[in-house]
Amino acid sequence: MAMCGKKFAYSSQLLSSASSRIFSFSWGFPFLVQKSFKSSGRRPKKKIYYREHDLDRVMELQKKPSLILQLKNIILNQKNRCILLRDLEKEVGIVEKWNFMSIIERYPLIFKVTGGSRRPYVLQLTDKALSIVEQQKDVMEMMEPIVVTNLRKLLMMSMDCRIPLAKLVLIQPELGLPKNFMEDLIPNYPDFFSVQEFKGHDYLQLESWDSSLAVTHRESNLFMDPMNGKRLHFTKDGNCSCPFSFRVKFPAGFRPNMRYLEEFHKWQKLAFPSPYLNARQFNPASPAARKRAVAVLHELLSLTVEKRLTSAQLDAFHAEYQLPCRLLLCLVRNHGIFYLTNKGIRSTVMLKEAYDGSCLIEKSPLVRFNDKFLSLAGRIEHSLNKKMPLTVEVV
Template identity: 70%
Template sequence: MEPILVRNLRKLLMMSMDCQIPLEKIDLIQSELGLPKNFKSYLIPRYPEFFSIRDVKGLDHLCLESWDSSLAVTAREENLNFEGFQTCCRGIPKDGNFLGPFAFKLKYPAGFRPNRKYLEEVVRWQKMAFPSPYLNARRVEPATPQARKRAVAVLHEILSLTMERRLTSDKLDVFHNEYRLPCKLLLCLVKNHGIFYITNKGARSTVFLKEAYENSNLINKCPLLKFHDLFASLIGRPCSISNIPLEI
């Protein structure tokens, strides 16, 4: 599983402002990324060509040593097969899904009935070009529609790099400075409810990537999660995301 872990860490660093993230923040999402608890002492030193740990203003940061343009491709772009998307160019798709290079897969609740004006705005948004999440955010003009759409793409990519395609909202917000996330993060997530699902079950709200789920079931489990579930079944424990009482 090590190549997957290394690849995902490199992608997280490549998206950040200065290709570096405080280690204490990586620690916060260590389990969601599938990293071993000793990743700082075991995994990082094994790949000096990719990673280094440096003191930045009194804090240890995980830093990227080399950029790889082949990794600067988002999960959204990798999945551009458009299966089930609206293929006809005439009219407005009833579910908001649009065939295009800058479109996101949308999944609205079964009872959601948007009017035509709403869908027209969604299609305009789907067509709008935006900078890649792997482009340094300093090169993006802030407070523009393109920058706001890029922020959605960054959130989409961060969630795509987790094992279960979900994170609590407070853990996402911790990375505000590194990824220039929206100041009103929850408002951004709610406005894009066709992409993200937020549940307040428990002490913290959790953000799910909707396209990764069919009702409460994760559609395509990553190899790390399959391995985890196999090990859990061998010792008689339930799988990691079974019986989630949600309808995403």
């Protein structure tokens, strides 16, 4: 999807030939443009997708930290926790090698190179970096019950309570799973998981259903909302405390009119089946099933450590979760719930309610550990209470 400046245009089909109307889509509520011109030969108004600069900045700020963390893991995976500089190319390729060489030179508090004078150059972590790394084992122990629960929920949401192992590996870092989770984690929970072959592929199969886990992140937040049941009227921000409503954040430049808000409020009140019920029970063309698909996407993103996945990663799970055929259009239409950004290396889908400005609101132990390690690089964080950037002190 091509972007231009602050916003980009895309085309969609008009569903009515009325001279003046609301654009009502099959997903149950109007989209960004609310009225079209009367049929007088003039071009219809373009559909605008508004940028969220704070969320774009999240991805821009991740470029160098992601390289730092990747290089750290490469070093720690070596037998002696060090690697010859000449072997770095074998790990990352000749093109990426130079990006990492720049990182090594730029952050001497994290990486150091020893050798020379007829000795090979060796890359390793500094003593300060190693002192933080020593805490990683405790962090992974804290993460284990979290990732096991999230993995069970992922399997419970899937069509047949199983997911191909290759697809889990695709989102392994985003779920917070250890690198060798199939050897180090799965065998420890035979009551929850098993590995089975199906049509020539290995699948992770759910062994036991736990009804207490069949509660979505959306529902949990709704139960904790002190205004639950007291804000049934619709507001200009689109939020209400209906049992089937989503928390939305419209873009700053988006100004919905009253007719739009009325239609949107009807969609917010529309009942839909739980994402943990099997999708085969429902007609995918029904409004309730389409709203359920939005809830499935919401829950998938909620189960990741940073509440985001790339578009390609989401697209890989079409069959397992019966995602919309036109997934990209579904995400764009629900612009108050999800945000699509092309910043960074890949197009990324973010859960808007999980961020306050550019800061992730709920941080898992793994995210807090990574932040602490990256503080050696002087990474900029954002305070939740202030808009001014807060520089993390170097430990």
